[in-house]
Amino acid sequence: MRILRVFSEPPLPWLFALAGVATAASAILPKVLQIPELCGAPVARFAVADLPLALGPEWSVTWLVAGWLVMVVAMMAPLLGQPLGHVWRSSLPGRRPWALLLFAIGYLLAWSAAGVVLVPAAAMLKLSLPEGAAAAVGQSIALLWSASPGCQWARNRCHRTYSLAACGRRADRDCLVYGTRWGLPCAAACWPWMLATMCVDQAHAAAMVIVAIVLFLERMAPPSVPVWQLPPAVQALRALLPPQKVLGSTHPPKAAADVSFSKVDFSDSHW
């Protein structure tokens, strides 16, 4: 039951709700907004120049960008507790909503740039590989990347906080830049998971939820030395097990759920 406490720490309930709405929207919106549908026409071999044709007659940049951003919000919103808390606390009370909006714009700008590469990459993967293979390849890339020093390097930068001015034009600029500076390493750390999710046709919404949970667990891990390691999500699950030995105790360790979970924290000293 302690795990459930994670979801009660503000602003997480709001962010989970936002992610839920975006996930639902991703499932019920017109097909043209759904990223997986971009590649609905199976093509054995595929060239980049053929991409618009493969996307079908309803294709448009607007729908593509909208679908991408909905997916980003659905999967990334739960990861934003710390930076949003930092923006909130660093802004004078009267301008906090504006500061949050500027941060969000900067953050989505970074992910939009990533989408320029990732969406065509996902389309190419799906159109170039047999059904199901694209998803497997995407997931393998994601797991490998998650275990790599490069990904840890990026994750460490997601724990970086930047001082923000409390008010004025300087504060506006700081919040916008902070959103982008936070979004870029976030995209660098999470891009293969987005790629893998886009490659899943069946139960796409379920895949989004599962990947969002994986990314949330990765986000809980503190910064660490960039080396090859077990993916942090796996480490987090392992940490739910009781310790083999407790210092100074002659008694067996308590049950896992009683000993090892900590609430999510939105202080700007970590995360």
Added chain:
Amino acid sequence: MPVRTDVSASGAVWTPTLEWYARAVTALSQRPISDRRSWRYLAAIHGISPNSDGDPSDWIARGILAAGDPLPPRDERTRLWDQCQHAGWYFLPWHRGYLWAFEAIVAQTVRDLGGPNDWGLPYWNYFDTSNPNARRIPQAFLERAMPDGSPNPLAAPPRDGSQVLGPTPAVPVDITLGAMGQRRFTSAPGTLGFGGGRTSFLHLGGNRTGAVESDPHNLVHVMVGGDTGYMSDPNYAALDPIFWLHHCNIDRLWAAWLTRSGNTQENGTDWTNGPFPRRFTMPDAAGELADFMPGNTLPGGSLAPTYDDVNIGTGVPVVVAGVAEGGGGPMPAILSDAAPPEPTLLGSSTEMLTAGAAPVTTRVTLMAQPATIAASPVERRWFLNLRNVRGAAPTGVLTVYVGMPATAKHGAVEPVAVKTVALFGLAKASSPEGPHAGNGLGVSIDITETANALMAQTQASLDQLEVRIEQPGAAAAGGITVDNITVVSQPVE
């Protein structure tokens, strides 16, 4: 259960406790670092590498290790070494577990050497006003030789600071028991609490330093270590035997604080069972690895220490049968997971400062305030925050001044010193390549009295503050940068 005693209680330079400690230090120092119960392994748990990756290069360069010395496996180094918790929520419980593991290993070594079965770690009671030499480094840690004429390992590590705790040109401030006045363990962001603000696993780096960590803990480290001594650098500090007596006294201050009526000790599950997912791990007396959680360190827990006294030199009233002498309330401190009152941001500076040899000044514009703090609907305290303080030196010292610039409504008030702070672990916290994310350190200073004085002097509300920062003594190379300065106020409970 060993009883921890005052190192200077008997007045003798060498006591059996210290002689056995010295013999154990010698024995532990002779063990290879691959032995979890060796002196160097235990010190590396606190810190060893600039990027906190267990890289022993710096120790090899300083001759602490030889290049070919066998090391523990990399996974173990990553898990066990560079583990100390500073500038955050777990400073006190992590060091309590660390002391417990150290004491158990030293006590076992003492037994193995033929010593007593009840050896306990002594504490350096530097606030004992009945002892005129309390502020001096205990003499046994300065003697060249032990009573039997053999080299004294307690005096071997380099110390570049003062032998007497107190103001010096480099650290122009005295240590105080001011932290004992904090009523809450956990602080809200931008304010002060006894133990620190909420963080996750945090091996240096952050803006949540607790009051007792800042003063006296950090100051004593820098006063003893000076510019180049082991005590000033978290990567070397635990190699100095005095480190353990210093931390034992810090731990004792926490034990004393817990006996004080009205204090509120954190006991939320995220603190008592934290951190997650990385845990705290220590070797035990058998050399096996064991985890612990902060909840284990509270009274009644398996790692709770026993002190011969928690009154002398702690600023805590004498406790008799659970009641404070002189009509105090019930004992001990209450346990609570309630959050502290939320602070309100009043303003921030807009420029980064670099404090070098010369002082630097900035201004903080504040949102509209009542003309006096007393005129506020609720009593509030004011805090000045230096955010994201970074530098290349292992440690640094900053003196902060606060005044008011002249405006149309009032004249100028020359800045006055409000605090001198020691930035223990500055370089490690500033490294973007390690697990610190390059966030640097943060400093929170209670400026309530200064704010009151400024308003009384100008007969005006605080609309702007002038903040001056300088490095006393020799400036650290490259200076110390401060990303910005904020001012917050917090309702008094």
